[in-house]
Amino acid sequence: MAAPEVIRGSWLRSVGAVFMKDWRAELRTRYAVSALLMFVVTTIAIIMFSLGSEEAPADVLSGMLWVVIFFGAMSGLARTFVVEEERGTAMTLQLLTTPGAVYFGKLLFNLVLVFGLNLVTIALYGLFVNGFIIRTVSIFVLTVVLGSAGFAAAATILAAIIARASTKGTLYPVLAFPVLLPLLLAVINATRLASEGAAFSEASGEFQLLVSYIAVVIAASTLVFDYVWKD
Amino acid sequence: MAFRIAVGLWLTLVVILSLSLPMVARPEHWYDLPIVPGLEEKARILFFHVPTAWLSVVGFLLSLVYGVRYLRRRDPEDDLKSATSAGIGFLFCVLATVTGAIWARFSWGTWWNWDPRQTSIFVLLLIYGAYFALRSAIEVEEKRGTLAAVYAIIAGVTMPFFMFIMPRVLSSLHPEPILNTQGKIQMNATMLILFLSSLAGFTGLAYWMWRLNVRMEVLLHRHHGQSGA
Numbered sequence: 344m345a346a347p348e349v350i351r352g353s354w355l356r357s358v359g360a361v362f363m364k365d366w367r368a369e370l371r372t373r374y375a376v377s378a379l380l381m382f383v384v385t386t387i388a389i390i391m392f393s394l395g396s397e398e399a400p401a402d403v404l405s406g407m408l409w410v411v412i413f414f415g416a417m418s419g420l421a422r423t424f425v426v427e428e429e430r431g432t433a434m435t436l437q438l439l440t441t442p443g444a445v446y447f448g449k450l451l452f453n454l455v456l457v458f459g460l461n462l463v464t465i466a467l468y469g470l471f472v473n474g475f476i477i478r479t480v481s482i483f484v485l486t487v488v489l490g491s492a493g494f495a496a497a498a499t500i501l502a503a504i505i506a507r508a509s510t511k512g513t514l515y516p517v518l519a520f521p522v523l524l525p526l527l528l529a530v531i532n533a534t535r536l537a538s539e540g541a542a543f544s545e546a547s548g549e550f551q552l553l554v555s556y557i558a559v560v561i562a563a564s565t566l567v568f569d570y571v572w573k574d
Numbered sequence: 575m576a577f578r579i580a581v582g583l584w585l586t587l588v589v590i591l592s593l594s595l596p597m598v599a600r601p602e603h604w605y606d607l608p609i610v611p612g613l614e615e616k617a618r619i620l621f622f623h624v625p626t627a628w629l630s631v632v633g634f635l636l637s638l639v640y641g642v643r644y645l646r647r648r649d650p651e652d653d654l655k656s657a658t659s660a661g662i663g664f665l666f667c668v669l670a671t672v673t674g675a676i677w678a679r680f681s682w683g684t685w686w687n688w689d690p691r692q693t694s695i696f697v698l699l700l701i702y703g704a705y706f707a708l709r710s711a712i713e714v715e716e717k718r719g720t721l722a723a724v725y726a727i728i729a730g731v732t733m734p735f736f737m738f739i740m741p742r743v744l745s746s747l748h749p750e751p752i753l754n755t756q757g758k759i760q761m762n763a764t765m766l767i768l769f770l771s772s773l774a775g776f777t778g779l780a781y782w783m784w785r786l787n788v789r790m791e792v793l794l795h796r797h798h799g800q801s802g803a
Contacts, residue, residue, distance in 0.1 A: 497728075497732075500724075500728055501725075501728070504708070504721050504724060504725055504728075507712065507717055507721055508708060508711040508712050508721065509711055509712065509713060514707055514708065514711055517703070517704050517707050518704045518707075518708060518725065520700060520704075521697050521700040521701040521704055521729060521732075522701075522728060522729055522732050524697055524700075524736070525732055525735035525736055528693075552735065556732065556735060559731050559732070560728070560731065560732065563727060563728055563731040564728070566727075567645075567724045567727050567728070570645050570720050570723075570724055571720070571721065571724050
């Protein structure tokens with residue numbers, strides 16, 4: 344029983360190492376964080392300008408929140424794999440560790456990034472946009488957690504694909520939108536329910552959909568990641 | 575050659591019959607079609623809309639299957655077949671969207687109202703669009719085949735959420751609930767035979783187009799392989 348334990352331990356260590364590598368690189372430049380932050384501030388400012396002193400209905404505002412998050416995530420998450428190609432470190436990473444460790448390390452990093460982005464977006468959005476009120480907090484919290492996980496899951500494998508294409512920037516939202524749309528419809532619907540003050544059980548259908556979506560996307564990603572990652 | 579002529583004659587017959595057979599309240603003769611309440615003469619779109627929608631999904635699934643085969647065997651012909659299936663599927667997807675919108679104009683009074691069915695066919699169009707955009711963005715042939723196949727798989731595993739779950743979670747006005755209540759198909763034998771013939775005819779047409787395209791792509795590939803490199 345000792346041998347598998349060691350292998351598992353080293354696998355987890357490699358995942359952690361890939362994550363820490365990205366984390367340190369990010370802290371050094373703060374590229375993704377500062378770009379994402381400015382993106383969110385700009386987008387919310389545009390929404391505030393266009394609304395003026397009008398108060399939009401709750402379902403419109405809950406939809407717009409996820410518009411901000413979608414495009415914010417699209418501008419930041421593609422970086423995770425693109426930087427490896429740009430710095431020329433993809434080959435080194437291929438030699439040093441297994442594809443599975445790379446995938447889960449990057450997934451973890453994206454998860455932290457999306458979750459942080461969502462917290463900041465929601466805080467700013469709730470502070471500055473008039474009329475955005477959450478009545479059922481439990482639905483909203485679970486929606487944000489599951490929504491972030493789903494975003495990170497789909498974004499990681501698509502970022503791996505896009506890093507290998509020649510037109511990296513523009514194609515990413517195009518590829519991501521159809522894949523993310525079931526997730527977007529579910530989170531928008533759940534957020535609308537939360538702002539209307541619905542009971543927790545009313546949103547259970549959305550949560551089932553979100554959980555199965557995350558499971559399916561991560562399972563499929565682990566199966567195909569080898570083909571994307573190895574040359 | 576014989577196959578092409580047979581498909582052409584078959585489809586001509588199907589089109590003439592689907593447009594000309596009378597629709598009556600109480601079918602008495604073998605050639606009478608029943609009136610579906612709420613749809614009336616508009617139900618005739620069934621003979622064209624359903625086969626195209628079916629082929630748009632089949633095209634995507636075939637593209638997925640050949641994509642997986644390409645990942646396993648690395649045979650360039652599988653990649654060509656995958657791309658061709660996507661091309662034909664996209665064509666039928668456009669046709670299904672257009673026939674659906676025309677029907678919606680006369681049944682619901684608007685071309686487009688984001689019914690769950692319309693949303694799902696729109697997403698299918700987007701997936702096809704993204705697939706071709708991705709293919710055009712990668713120049714190296716091997717990489718193109720691999721990444722396109724992977725994208726098709728990722729898009730394919732999220733598609734059931736639209737095609738099967740979303741229309742059932744949200745309420746739809748799509749007439750499947752009217753035509754097919756409790757799993758019982760309210761068509762008489764004539765209508766069912768005509769519908770299945772149309773389905774077979776369109777599938778035959780798609781197969782002929784697919785085979786022709788694959789042959790052309792394989793020849794082009796060989797030609798480029800010899801002159802280039």
